[in-house]
Amino acid sequence: MSALRRITVIVSYEWRRALAKKSVLALIILAVAVQTLILTLYSQFTAGTMFLTEEVKPFMWILGVLQGQGLFVQLIAIIIAGSTMSEEYEHGTADILLSKPVTRVEYLSGKFLGGFSLLAFVEALTTVVGVILASWFFGPQNSLQYVPLMFLAIVYSTLIFFCLSFMFSEVLRRSTLAMLIALAILIASSIISQLLAWLYITTSEYLYFYLSRGIPTWGSNYFPSLLIRKMMTIPNTALLNFINDPLIPIEATKRGVSEAILVREALQQAAIIVAVYAIIFILVAVYRLLKSDVTKKTA
């Protein structure tokens, strides 16, 4: 049997394991429900205001898709990844799996790809739901050919916190602890990023600007919106403010360059930051698994 086949077997196992957990299913349902609620409220309370002009209505699918990504998908990423490796140790099933003809790298690859493909499925679901809801509430939508690209960008952007939680899952081998630490980093990172952006705005000190971009949440939050801004022309409305990195217009004014140039720069930086963090976290997890004993049942 080839290595690829062995990895595929573990991927399918990981799907079944994750979906058997009621908490994951509940979160998926909650994500869709909250997405529906937000768009419902938006359509009701912004009608006739500057936040919902006629020219922005055909682009509301962007809001529908992105708000799902920001709110729940990162949390689902943390929950899925946080238990992927650690639960096998906690339940004592790692012994059974790793005493089968599979290398540790294949095992970790299967677990990672299984969890991440499940997350991608959830993201596909929220993307489709976002587009459907936007069409339902705001009428026919424009530029829908970019939906798959947006979806891929969202998948890529969630790599950071998925890999972070996955790393803690393997390093700590305690699922609750792994999830809590990853969640704490998500929240702290979000707050620090905002703080650094504010410090840059008030002091014009570039150190804060670069630091704010080095924070994990910046890459994961803005990569999809930066990509969509680069690819599409969106009316300059409140919707743009929603998806925009707030530092871009400030920076454009300061440097006297167009926002398009800065969007391109920021997009490259976001792509690199996501990749660098994800690779570091995965390498730590691989090192831990390869170099240490398979721990016995802990729960």
Add this chain to the structure above:
Amino acid sequence: MNALSQSVITVSKLTKFYGDFKALDSVSFAVEKGWVYGYLGPNGAGKTTTIRTMLGLLKPDQGEVQITGINPSKDPVQALQSLGYAPELPTLQTFFTGEQLLDFMGEMFGLAAQARREKIKQLLDLVGLKEWGDKKIGKYSKGMVQRLSVALALINDPVVLIMDEPTIGMDPEATAHFRNLFTNLSKQGKTVFISSHLLDEVQRICTHVGMINKGKMVFTGPIEQVLETFTQQWVIEAELEKVTETIVSNLKKLDYVEDVKVEGNKLRIELKEKKDLRGEISSEIFKRKGVLLSLNLHKITLEDAYLRALKGGK
């Protein structure tokens, strides 16, 4: 080809530390094809550590393990392909049914779908879980999980079967059934490695025994040899209506008698040879007008040998 290279399992100078604690201290033994090898030791002796190192789950600090000539730490795919393992008190994936878990494990070994279906049916029947195959494992009793664990270990038709306390939690009927199963598997040429603290079970089914204590191998060899090695003497216990000085002194004069101890109307006759000499002893007693009520030969059991081995005595 030397004896070592014919071995299906070879453990050489295996040393394993948990922090400062030396769990295994240069453990070596070899298990050949068709043996049923009983691995004995008290709690914390290092039995499970040895097994988990053999499977590549633990990384040895020194030494090496080979399963069918392949080191599982270096090439787990090849080494574990022909190995079946049933852990001690297994926790199985409760979200699967018994059939689903067997199917998944069959897939891990690369079995084709049709072969898996046939094997699953056969194994569930073999372990007495035919009626339970489509039920979630979460609903199984401990004994049923244990049975399923044995079935899982057999899914790939292994050459080597490693069982860590395989009959714990099973009822006596199932225990007897599995004893027969292991014996039959060895008759089919499979090598069975059983870690157990049930000495009676080991004595009944094992051809060879390894004993470990405080991380060190105390003995490894054929089961007859362990009994022989750790036997000081065989003893005949005789109960008489009345013990007389004549009987005792004449018994003591016999060439094959080491000593005779009197405890009320019972005689404890320690023999020089490891032979059943009850006939000779009873003749001597009758000759001296003794009335024999009972006469028992007390051979050394594996338990005696085991306890003696753990004390370091021979």
